[in-house]
Every structure is written in C-alpha cells, then in structure tokens.
Amino acid sequence: MSSATTHSSEGLSPPLEVSPRSVPSLEELYEMTSEPDHRVVIPNVDWAYYEQLVDSMPEWCHLHVDYDGVNLEVMCLGPFHHHLKGLMGRIVSSIAEVGEIPLRSLGQTTWKRAQVVRGLQADDTFFFRAEKLDMVADALARWSMNIADYPNPDLGLEVDISPSKIDRPGIYAALQVAEIWRFDGEREQIIIERLGAEGSYHPVESSAFLPVLAEEVRRWVVEEDTHTRDESAWARRLRAWAQAELVPRLL
Numbered sequence: 001m002s003s004a005t006t007h008s009s010e011g012l013s014p015p016l017e018v019s020p021r022s023v024p025s026l027e028e029l030y031e032m033t034s035e036p037d038h039r040v041v042i043p044n045v046d047w048a049y050y051e052q053l054v055d056s057m058p059e060w061c062h063l064h065v066d067y068d069g070v071n072l073e074v075m076c077l078g079p080f081h082h083h084l085k086g087l088m089g090r091i092v093s094s095i096a097e098v099g100e101i102p103l104r105s106l107g108q109t110t111w112k113r114a115q116v117v118r119g120l121q122a123d124d125t126f127f128f129r130a131e132k133l134d135m136v137a138d139a140l141a142r143w144s145m146n147i148a149d150y151p152n153p154d155l156g157l158e159v160d161i162s163p164s165k166i167d168r169p170g171i172y173a174a175l176q177v178a179e180i181w182r183f184d185g186e187r188e189q190i191i192i193e194r195l196g197a198e199g200s201y202h203p204v205e206s207s208a209f210l211p212v213l214a215e216e217v218r219r220w221v222v223e224e225d226t227h228t229r230d231e232s233a234w235a236r237r238l239r240a241w242a243q244a245e246l247v248p249r250l251l
Helices: 026-032 047-055 079-098 130-141 168-174 214-223 231-250
Strands: 040-042 063-067 072-076 110-113 118-121 124-127 155-160 179-184 189-195 201-204
Touching (some): 047 063, 047 110, 047 118, 063 168, 079 124, 079 214, 118 168, 168 189, 168 201, 179 214, 189 214, 214 231
Antiparallel strands (some): 040 072, 110 118
16 A cells, blocks of 8 residues: 555566455365465455455454455455554553553454445454443443444554555445554565545544554664563563653643
C-alpha cells in the first residue's frame, strides 16, 4: 500500500487464481496458504461466496480472509506476524492505560458488513469514541454473538509483511474506520493513516486517539524490541516511557 493507501500492482506477481465455483475446504485453504504471510487471491466472487467461506472457518484456524466487494484475499499468519501485531496492540493499550484514555479492543474480529458488501479482519481493532464504547459494552454485557450489534472500530492495526493484493484501504473506508496503524514490512516503518473527508487515507505524523507519533511507535516495535528476550521487561520500559513522555502531552 502506498503512502496514499492505494495499492499499486507494479512489481507484484499475478495473484493465484482459484475457481470461484466452489468454496474451498479448510484443508484446501491451508494448502493454498502453506507459506506464512503469502497472500492468495480468489478473484471475482460475490458476497454469498465470501460469507459462506468465512462462516465455515473456525476461530482457531489463524487465517485472515478479507473481501473488497470483488476479490477475496486469504493469508495464513506466521509467528513474526503474530509477534509484531502483539507489540503494536500492547503499545496502544499501554499508552491508553497510562494516559487514562478509555478504550476497548475486539482483536481480530471479522467485520462482515453486507450493507457495504465488504468484510475485513484486521490484526487488532480498538474503540475510543464514547458512543461506540457504550455500544460495545452493551453488546458484550448481553454476550452478543451478532456482529451487527457492534459498531465499526475507530482504529485498526495492520501488519503488512507482504503487500496486500486487494483494495484493503477501500474496505476500511467503507467501514469508516477513522485511523489505521500499519507496519510496512518492506521499509520496516510504522505508518499512521487517517481517513479524509473525501473517503481515502493519508499518512499523518501522529494518532488522533493517542498522544504518540508514528516514529515513536516504530521505535518501540522495531528498535526497542531488537534484542529483547523478555517481553515483560520491554512492556515495563514502554510504560515508564509513556508515563514520562506522553502523559504530559495530555495536560
């Protein structure tokens, strides 16, 4: 994804095409995605195909399935992907906790929205706005399993070890997700992108929800973690830094 959040097809290998006439089984999906973080595209499928596929997959299968209204992308997450998304999620929650900023995470929930014919599974999702926090709290209190009872998230985290081959920014925009934090694996950068009034994403220096810069998030994901064998020690250093450096920005 480029800095303007539209993916370029230049330099990318053609997507692996799979016949859309039948929904692959879980075993077939694992065979298709045997290489971690390699994205497989099933082109030209309709909403019913996407819905049948995601509804057939158990929660524990560790596959990402995203649908941009035309093409469907499937990817198996590798250990490094899980590691990076864990660090990014912990940065968000730690800063919010230290800064006493209300938030709620719904992790890798599949945001399947028939009304916009789009579906997405981010690496992590967060809510900050009061009205959305109220809606999530109400749905959770009722133990609701219906995705329609939950609002679309305010913030999505993306680990792009390999670039997406479908229109993921368009999915996020259709869901009206205000902000994306994206790890760009090709450049080892963190990019914070904000949804503009015209409906596209643009890179910004800092988050609208937390008092942190993109370059500071990168530091804690890429540099501070380089030689750390104890994630708890990393987290304690992160919290101490956030308390000293970020909390004063809220005053």
